[in-house]
Amino acid sequence: MIALLIAGGFSLVFTLLLTPLFGRLFKKLSWGQFIRDDGPESHHSKRGTPTMGGIVFIIGSILGYLVGHAVSGVPWTMVGVLVLAMMAGLGLVGFVDDFLKTRKQQSLGLGGWSKIAGIVLVTTVFAFLAIHPEFLDENRLTPASTFISGWRDIDWLNLFAFGPVVGMGLFILWVNLITVSASNGVNIADGLDGLASGASIFAFSAYIFIGFWQANQSCFNDQIDPVVLYKCYEVRDPLDLAVVAAAIAGSLVGFLWWNTSPAQIFMGDTGSLGLGGALAALAILTRTELLLILIGGLFLIVTGSVVVQRVYFKITKWTLGQGRRVFLMSPLHHHFELKGWAEVTVVVRFWLIAALFVAAGVGAFYLEWVSR
Numbered sequence: 001m002i003a004l005l006i007a008g009g010f011s012l013v014f015t016l017l018l019t020p021l022f023g024r025l026f027k028k029l030s031w032g033q034f035i036r037d038d039g040p041e042s043h044h045s046k047r048g049t050p051t052m053g054g055i056v057f058i059i060g061s062i063l064g065y066l067v068g069h070a071v072s073g074v075p076w077t078m079v080g081v082l083v084l085a086m087m088a089g090l091g092l093v094g095f096v097d098d099f100l101k102t103r104k105q106q107s108l109g110l111g112g113w114s115k116i117a118g119i120v121l122v123t124t125v126f127a128f129l130a131i132h133p134e135f136l137d138e139n140r141l142t143p144a145s146t147f148i149s150g151w152r153d154i155d156w157l158n159l160f161a162f163g164p165v166v167g168m169g170l171f172i173l174w175v176n177l178i179t180v181s182a183s184n185g186v187n188i189a190d191g192l193d194g195l196a197s198g199a200s201i202f203a204f205s206a207y208i209f210i211g212f213w214q215a216n217q218s219c220f221n222d223q224i225d226p227v228v229l230y231k232c233y234e235v236r237d238p239l240d241l242a243v244v245a246a247a248i249a250g251s252l253v254g255f256l257w258w259n260t261s262p263a264q265i266f267m268g269d270t271g272s273l274g275l276g277g278a279l280a281a282l283a284i285l286t287r288t289e290l291l292l293i294l295i296g297g298l299f300l301i302v303t304g305s306v307v308v309q310r311v312y313f314k315i316t317k318w319t320l321g322q323g324r325r326v327f328l329m330s331p332l333h334h335h336f337e338l339k340g341w342a343e344v345t346v347v348v349r350f351w352l353i354a355a356l357f358v359a360a361g362v363g364a365f366y367l368e369w370v371s372r
């Protein structure tokens with residue numbers, strides 16, 4: 001518990017105090033945001049705002065985690081390192097993309113498939129390490145599970161049911177599907193000042209609760225009430241997953257102070273891909289993979305709006321000879337901007353939607369335990 005509080009507190013103070021310094025450094029390096037000409041006109045004034053702010057909260061999260069463990073005297077764990085490695089790895093992919101954008105002064109950095117290839121590479125290494133028998137703990141648990149999980153592992157959905165070779169292939173595909181979806185979801189949501197960072201705070205806060213509750217009700221907790229032992233969770237080091245989530249959430253709170261409207265720094269793909277990777281890793285390691293659909297509900301909605309827009313445009317172009325659109329602009333938050341909503345209004349209302357999804361996800365998680 002002490003490690004959790006220190007990790008969150010340290011990372012918050014780190015980003016709150018140092019984000020403006022990083023912002024000035026990025027400005028000197030000419031790491032300024034490029035704004036598309038076809039976007040909302042109100043966004044044109046944001047051109048040149050320092051980007052790649054994800055560097056700040058990724059560093060803050062890692063330092064917060066390490067300091068939390070150093071001060072509490074509790075050793076760090078493999079699961080904590082895996083989450084932060086996934087975050088840093090996808091953050092590196094995003095950094096390359098951001099750097100190319102600022103260098104070329106255009107909205108396209110890495111090509112779409114190049115970016116996906118980078119995400120897949122990092123995720124495949126994560127998947128391999130998360131399930132490798134070399135990393136079994138004293139309870140014979142690997143960091144991740146071979147089962148697809150909802151609120152916990154689903155007994156009849158064992159990916160290794162077809163043997164270890166096919167099972168490993170299916171597991172890597174499944175982990176990549178989760179990670180690509182989560183990272184792109186956060187990336188698409190990062191279009192208004194503070195939207196992605198604020199919504200992510202809610203999502204990571206959910207994993208603080210989930211990890212803490214799983215630790216309290218762990219099958220390997222000697223102090224668990226025998227009456228509820230049959231409801232226990234077989235999750236590797238869940239309390240440390242809560243510590244990681246607290247470090248990331250704390251770093252985002254400090255960052256949001258400078259990222260909210262009018263933003264003095266943007267997280268860039270460095271931050272959005274890193275956050276998506278961390279969310280995916282937490283869902284996989286807490287064994288709540290399908291629950292991420294609810295916890296990250298806002299990200300699903302904004303991503304869905306892009307898919308609907310593109311599919312409808314192509315269908316109408318093929319059938320009617322002229323492409324039509326469902327929304328004035330996608331993702332969805334830009335549609336409401338063009339409808340006349342102020343940017344702050346859109347952001348706050350989307351935060352409320354994100355909070356409701358997170359509340360539903362945490363409620364469903366707890367309800368499963370109560371009703372079991």
